[in-house]
Amino acid sequence: MPADALAVPFTVGGCSPRERDVRGEAGSTQDPKRRGHMAGQSLGRIDDTMLVREAQRGNRAAFEELVRHYDQAVLRLAIHLTGNEHEAQDIYQEAFLKAYKSVANFRFECSFYTWIYRIVTNLCLDHLRRRQVRKEDAPVATDASGEQYDVLEQVPDVRAGNNPERDLMSRELGGRINRALDRLTPRERMVFELKHYHGLKLRTVGEVLNTTEETAKNTLFRATQKLRGALADMR
Amino acid sequence: MKCDWVKENVLLYVYNELPDDARYELEQHLARCTDCAAELKTTRKFHAVLSELQVEEPSPNLVASSRMRLQEALETTSQGGFWQRLVFDPAMWLRQMRVSPALSAAIFIIGFASGIGATYKIVNGGAAGAISVPALSAPSESSVAGIQSISQDPGSNQISIKYNTLSTQEAQGSLNDQRIQQLLLFAARNNYNSGVRMDSVDLLTQQPNGTHVREALIYALRYDSNPGVRLKALGGLGNYVKSDPRVRDAVLEGLMNDSNPGVRTEALHLLEPVRADGSVRAVLQGLAESDKNQYIKAQARNMLAQMPEFD
Numbered sequence: 001m002p003a004d005a006l007a008v009p010f011t012v013g014g015c016s017p018r019e020r021d022v023r024g025e026a027g028s029t030q031d032p033k034r035r036g037h038m039a040g041q042s043l044g045r046i047d048d049t050m051l052v053r054e055a056q057r058g059n060r061a062a063f064e065e066l067v068r069h070y071d072q073a074v075l076r077l078a079i080h081l082t083g084n085e086h087e088a089q090d091i092y093q094e095a096f097l098k099a100y101k102s103v104a105n106f107r108f109e110c111s112f113y114t115w116i117y118r119i120v121t122n123l124c125l126d127h128l129r130r131r132q133v134r135k136e137d138a139p140v141a142t143d144a145s146g147e148q149y150d151v152l153e154q155v156p157d158v159r160a161g162n163n164p165e166r167d168l169m170s171r172e173l174g175g176r177i178n179r180a181l182d183r184l185t186p187r188e189r190m191v192f193e194l195k196h197y198h199g200l201k202l203r204t205v206g207e208v209l210n211t212t213e214e215t216a217k218n219t220l221f222r223a224t225q226k227l228r229g230a231l232a233d234m235r
Numbered sequence: 236m237k238c239d240w241v242k243e244n245v246l247l248y249v250y251n252e253l254p255d256d257a258r259y260e261l262e263q264h265l266a267r268c269t270d271c272a273a274e275l276k277t278t279r280k281f282h283a284v285l286s287e288l289q290v291e292e293p294s295p296n297l298v299a300s301s302r303m304r305l306q307e308a309l310e311t312t313s314q315g316g317f318w319q320r321l322v323f324d325p326a327m328w329l330r331q332m333r334v335s336p337a338l339s340a341a342i343f344i345i346g347f348a349s350g351i352g353a354t355y356k357i358v359n360g361g362a363a364g365a366i367s368v369p370a371l372s373a374p375s376e377s378s379v380a381g382i383q384s385i386s387q388d389p390g391s392n393q394i395s396i397k398y399n400t401l402s403t404q405e406a407q408g409s410l411n412d413q414r415i416q417q418l419l420l421f422a423a424r425n426n427y428n429s430g431v432r433m434d435s436v437d438l439l440t441q442q443p444n445g446t447h448v449r450e451a452l453i454y455a456l457r458y459d460s461n462p463g464v465r466l467k468a469l470g471g472l473g474n475y476v477k478s479d480p481r482v483r484d485a486v487l488e489g490l491m492n493d494s495n496p497g498v499r500t501e502a503l504h505l506l507e508p509v510r511a512d513g514s515v516r517a518v519l520q521g522l523a524e525s526d527k528n529q530y531i532k533a534q535a536r537n538m539l540a541q542m543p544e545f546d
Contacts, residue, residue, distance in 0.1 A: 093304055227281075
C-alpha cells in the first residue's frame with residue numbers, strides 16, 4: 001500500500017472552511033437529475049457532524065448512516081474510473097473500512113465529504129497506477145503499414161454501460177473516449193474525472209487531492225490538451 | 236494579448252470556474268472577436284463530445300450488495316482510533332513538543348483530561364470493560380457546541396436561537412418545530428450561560444407534553460446550578476406531579492435536597508394535590524419533624540394536619 005493512502009487520516013488538515021458547501025456545488029456540468037441528487041445528499045450536512053461524532057464514540061449504526069450518505073457517489077466515481085463493477089466494489093469496501101478504522105482521527109478540519117473523497121481518490125489513484133503498469137506490458141502488434149499499435153485497443157470497450165440498448169455508434173465513441181482517458185497520467189485523469197464528470201469545483205478538487213486550486217487548474221489544462229489531441233478528429 | 240488571455244481562460248469559462256468580473260470581460264471580448272468566439276465553440280463541442288461518455292448511476296443491486304458486504308466486514312473490524320492514537324501519537328507529540336511550548340502545554344492538559352476520561356470510562360464500564368455508547372436518539376447534542384442566545388418575538392410564537400456548531404448558525408421556527416425543540420433541549424441541559432438555559436427552559440415549559448421535554452425539565456430541576464432555572468423547570472412540571480411518578484420523585488427530591496428555599500417552597504406547593512401519596516407523606520413527615528427551615532416545617536405540618544388519617 002502506498003504511503004499517501006496510509007497517510008490519509010493524519011493529513012486531513014488544510015481545508016478551507018469555504019468548501020463546506022461542496023456537495024451543493026457539485027454537478028455544475030452534469031445533468032440536473034444528478035445535481036438534485038447531490039443537493040439532496042447535502043441536506044445531511046448538520047447530521048454529518050453529529051453522525052461523525054457518534055461514529056467516533058464507536059457507534060457503528062452512526063457510521064453506517066454516514067456510509068449511506070456517500071456510498072452512491074463513491075460507487076459512481078469508482079465505476080466510472082475503473083469501468084468495472086467488481087473493482088469499484090473493492091474500492092468501496094476498502095475506502096469505507098479505512099474510514100471506519102480512522103474516523104476517530106478525523107478532526108473536523110475539513111468536511112467529512114472531502115475526507116472520504118480523499119480516501120477514495122487515493123485508492124482510485126493506486127488502482128490507476130497499477131493499471132498503467134500492467135498496460136506497459138500490454139501486447140503490441142505491427143499493422144500493414146509497419147506502425148505499432150496496442151492490441152488491447154482493438155478490443156471494443158464496453159465498460160461504460162453494458163447497456164444493450166445503447167447503439168453501436170455511441171458505444172464506439174465511449175470506447176474511444178475511455179482509451180483517450182486511459183492515456184492520461186493517473187493524476188490528470190483524476191482531476192479531469194472529478195471536474196468534468198462529477199462536477200466538483202477546482203477548489204474542491206485541489207482539497208480532495210491535497211494540492212492547490214492552481215495546481216488542479218494546471219493539471220486540468222494539461223489533461224484537456226492531451227484529450228483534444230487524442231480526439232482531434234471527433235471535433 | 237487579450238486574445239491570448241481569452242484562449243487561456245475559455246476552458247475555465249466553459250466549466251463555470253471564472254470569477255464574475257473575468258467572466259464579464261471574457262463575454263465582452265467574445266462578442267467582438269470572431270477568432271475567440273470560434274475557440275469557445277470548439278471548446279464547447281469538445282466538452283460535449285466528452286460528455287457522451289456518461290456517468291452511470293450504480294444499480295440498486297450493486298449498492299445493496301456493497302452495503303451488505305461492508306456491513307459484514309464491519310462486524311469483525313474494530314475502530315483503531317483510541318489505541319492507535321495512544322500508541323502512535325506520542326512520538327509525533329514529542330517531535331512537535333520540541334518546537335512548540337504552547338502545544339506541549341496543550342498536550343499536557345489534554346493528556347491529563349483524557350486520563351481522567353479513561354478512568355471514568357473504565358470505572359463506569361464495569362468488569363466487562365464496555366465503554367458506554369450514548370444512544371443515537373438525541374445525537375444532535377454532539378454537533379452543537381453551545382447556545383448563544385434565545386429570543387422570542389413578542390406577540391408571535393417564533394423563536395430565534397443562535398447556536399454554535401463549527402460556526403454560529405441561526406434556527407427559526409415555531410415551538411412545534413422538531414429542530415427548534417432539539418436545540419431547546421440541548422440548551423436546557425448543556426449551555427454554560429444560565430440566561431440561555433433559563434430562556435430555553437422557559438420555552439420548553441410551554442410544551443411539556445413530550446417525554447424528551449419533560450426529561451429535560453427534570454434534568455434542569457435536579458442538576459442546574461442556577462436556582463432561577465430550577466424554579467422555572469419546577470413551574471413547567473407542576474401539572475404532571477399527579478400523573479407522572481418520575482416528575483413526582485424529582486419534585487420530592489427538590490423539596491428535600493434543594494439548596495434554595497424558594498425552590499423548596501415551590502416544590503412543597505406543587506405537591507399539595509398529591510399529599511396523600513405514600514412517598515410524599517413520608518417526606519412531609521420527615522420535614523415536619525426536623526427541617527431546618529421553619530417555614531417549610533410549618534407548611535409540612537399544615538399539610539399533614541389537613542390530611543385524613545388512614546389508621
